[in-house]
Amino acid sequence: MKGDGILVLLPHNPGDVIMALQAVRRVVAAAPGIPVDYVVSSESLGLVQCSPLIRKVFVLPGRELRAAWEAGADAEVRGAIETFLDALNATRYALAANLYQERAGGLIQGCVDADAKIGLEFRDGAHFQVRGRWMEHLFAVPADRSRNPFHVVDIYARAMLAALAPLGASAASGTPGAPDARDAGSVPPRDRSSGRPSDILPPRSRPEAARDLEPGGYLAFHPGSAWPGKRWPEAHWSGLAARCARAGFRIVLTGAAEERGLADRIAASLPADCRAQVENLAGAATLPGTAWVLEHARLVVSGDTVAMHLAAATGTPVLALFGPSNPVETGPYGAGHVIFHAGPGPAADLALDREHPGLAGLGPEAVAGWILEGELPSGHSRWETAWETAWDEREGAQLLVDRRRSPHPYWVRGLELAHAIDRPLDGIRPGPAAAASRPGPRETLHRILAEGADGANGVDRPAGWAPDAGFLARLAAAERELEAETRNDVVWEAYRIAANGLPLRDFARHLSERKARFERARSEEAVLSDRRYAAREG
Amino acid sequence: MEPPTLEALARAAEEKLAKSQPLSREERTALLVRLLATQETRRDRKYGLR
Numbered sequence: 058m059k060g061d062g063i064l065v066l067l068p069h070n071p072g073d074v075i076m077a078l079q080a081v082r083r084v085v086a087a088a089p090g091i092p093v094d095y096v097v098s099s100e101s102l103g104l105v106q107c108s109p110l111i112r113k114v115f116v117l118p119g120r121e122l123r124a125a126w127e128a129g130a131d132a133e134v135r136g137a138i139e140t141f142l143d144a145l146n147a148t149r150y151a152l153a154a155n156l157y158q159e160r161a162g163g164l165i166q167g168c169v170d171a172d173a174k175i176g177l178e179f180r181d182g183a184h185f186q187v188r189g190r191w192m193e194h195l196f197a198v199p200a201d202r203s204r205n206p207f208h209v210v211d212i213y214a215r216a217m218l219a220a221l222a223p224l225g226a227s228a229a230s231g232t233p234g235a236p237d238a239r240d241a242g243s244v245p246p247r248d249r250s251s252g253r254p255s256d257i258l259p260p261r262s263r264p265e266a267a268r269d270l271e272p273g274g275y276l277a278f279h280p281g282s283a284w285p286g287k288r289w290p291e292a293h294w295s296g297l298a299a300r301c302a303r304a305g306f307r308i309v310l311t312g313a314a315e316e317r318g319l320a321d322r323i324a325a326s327l328p329a330d331c332r333a334q335v336e337n338l339a340g341a342a343t344l345p346g347t348a349w350v351l352e353h354a355r356l357v358v359s360g361d362t363v364a365m366h367l368a369a370a371t372g373t374p375v376l377a378l379f380g381p382s383n384p385v386e387t388g389p390y391g392a393g394h395v396i397f398h399a400g401p402g403p404a405a406d407l408a409l410d411r412e413h414p415g416l417a418g419l420g421p422e423a424v425a426g427w428i429l430e431g432e433l434p435s436g437h438s439r440w441e442t443a444w445e446t447a448w449d450e451r452e453g454a455q456l457l458v459d460r461r462r463s464p465h466p467y468w469v470r471g472l473e474l475a476h477a478i479d480r481p482l483d484g485i486r487p488g489p490a491a492a493a494s495r496p497g498p499r500e501t502l503h504r505i506l507a508e509g510a511d512g513a514n515g516v517d518r519p520a521g522w523a524p525d526a527g528f529l530a531r532l533a534a535a536e537r538e539l540e541a542e543t544r545n546d547v548v549w550e551a552y553r554i555a556a557n558g559l560p561l562r563d564f565a566r567h568l569s570e571r572k573a574r575f576e577r578a579r580s581e582e583a584v585l586s587d588r589r590y591a592a593r594e595g
Numbered sequence: 596m597e598p599p600t601l602e603a604l605a606r607a608a609e610e611k612l613a614k615s616q617p618l619s620r621e622e623r624t625a626l627l628v629r630l631l632a633t634q635e636t637r638r639d640r641k642y643g644l645r
Contacts, residue, residue: 126632131601161630181617561615
């Protein structure tokens with residue numbers, strides 16, 4: 058490697074930043090000693106600053122820019138951004154990993170100096186381009202969100218490791234930290250002297266409001282979420298707290314300052330005999346303080362929130378309540394956590410901005426049943442499922458297993474896709490030949506791409522060649538036809554994202570690269586499902 | 596002559612991006628500033644990156 062270490066760009070949101078740190082931990086485990094710098098927003102700085110994984114932190118001057126922009130202070134704005142970019146440019150990196158899926162990240166990535174880059178980048182003469190096979194698939198996930206078979210941390214880590222491998226870094230997988238080995242079900246014992254994940258977060262500090270808490274002697278409930286669709290109903294939290302309090306547990310409510318009202322209402326709704334067992338710390342602790350409270354809980358119960366990711370990162374067992382989001386993709390990372398997934402359900406209601414019917418149907422008695430008796434819920438609704446997080450050593454990836462230790466249905470599809478993504482193109486068998494007898498949109502598009510890339514008679518294109526309007530119209534029509542057939546297919550969405558970013562300055566080269574990406578997508582699709590492919594084309 | 600404002604440069608950058616044309620360093624910086632300053636956080640759902 059010529060460059061110095063890795064630059065990771067994922068400034069917010071806090072949950073995403075924690076997941077990026079989990080991925081960095083895997084990369085550092087595979088390439089010990091490699092320095093990692095990080096670009097973070099001021100809002101998420103507390104999660105990264107002083108993290109033992111991070112050498113240097115670059116703070117995106119968002120607040121300062123906003124204030125100066127609103128005041129019309131152009132010179133000040135220019136100065137602030139130039140200073141930030143100059144600081145980034147002072148180092149040539151081995152790898153610049155832009156994990157941020159926003160345009161601003163692509164513009165910053167374009168200014169970074171690195172031997173290799175992955176993720177969104179803006180380059181001259183191109184649309185925004187996504188670099189790296191795994192990152193293309195990350196961008197394709199929204200098309201197939203509810204069926205994404207990978208955890209985001211594993212996508213980040215595999216994307217970085219794949220980019221580092223040609224530079225000489227080891228490709229070992231790195232195992233995520235796990236909570237204590239224990240039997241599935243019921244509240245785990247507090248002794249966590251072994252098996253804790255290595256630390257990725259800055260030091261935690263015990264908040265003043267938690268001075269009376271006995272470490273390991275309480276359950277932490279985190280009832281809030283920025284998204285209404287991810288919130289378990291308030292009355293359910295009350296019901297759960299009452300059941301656990303009566304069973305003798307001390308309960309701590311956590312949350313941000315704006316969630317204090319919610320926590321107050323839950324505490325006030327409890328029967329008198331339970332109130333003394335409940336401590337409301339929502340809004341009473343800073344981020345390091347909240348992290349301390351979560352770290353020292355015996356169990357954390359939360360929706361798909363930053364608190365869930367914080368607890369998992371500190372090694373505290375988590376019981377996560379999922380509704381519209383996909384726990385395979387963003388569940389607690391590390392083995393031994395439990396997830397109740399009340400959705401998306403037959404209607405596939407993925408909306409985050411309104412109450413989720415599946416979560417409402419998951420009653421407090423089911424959650425309390427697991428906490429107090431180790432009983433997994435069943436029969437509360439027809440799509441409700443309980444999962445435990447596990448780690449597959451051979452694949453280097455997190456998977457979910459059910460109570461019989463059977464893997465989540467997405468797992469097999471995910472493995473096939475992962476192998477197709479990681480394998481060199483020439484190692485993948487070609488798609489079925491059946492398509493040739495009756496050309497479908499794939500064959501039509503392939504013929505047009507080949508004609509454009511190689512010339513109708515295989516003659517080299519002259520310099521500066523550009524296709525005529527008729528060719529471009531045929532190409533666009535073929536792409537539209539294929540898109541209509543493959544919408545919401547993660548393989549073809551990844552192809553379209555890759556093709557969208559290819560430079561247009563040299564059309565012959567553009568078409569040649571586009572054809573190569575098309576062929577790879579077709580091969581991946583063939584690996585995933587010969588039968589599905591044959592049925593469509595034949 | 597007055598130098599173009601950041602807003603004008605950012606607008607020009609958007610127009611060039613739509614045509615897949617190269618940006619000057621100034622335009623790129625102006626667009627970055629606008630995205631950060633206005634907290635544009637539109638996640639790409641359907642190639643909104645163009």
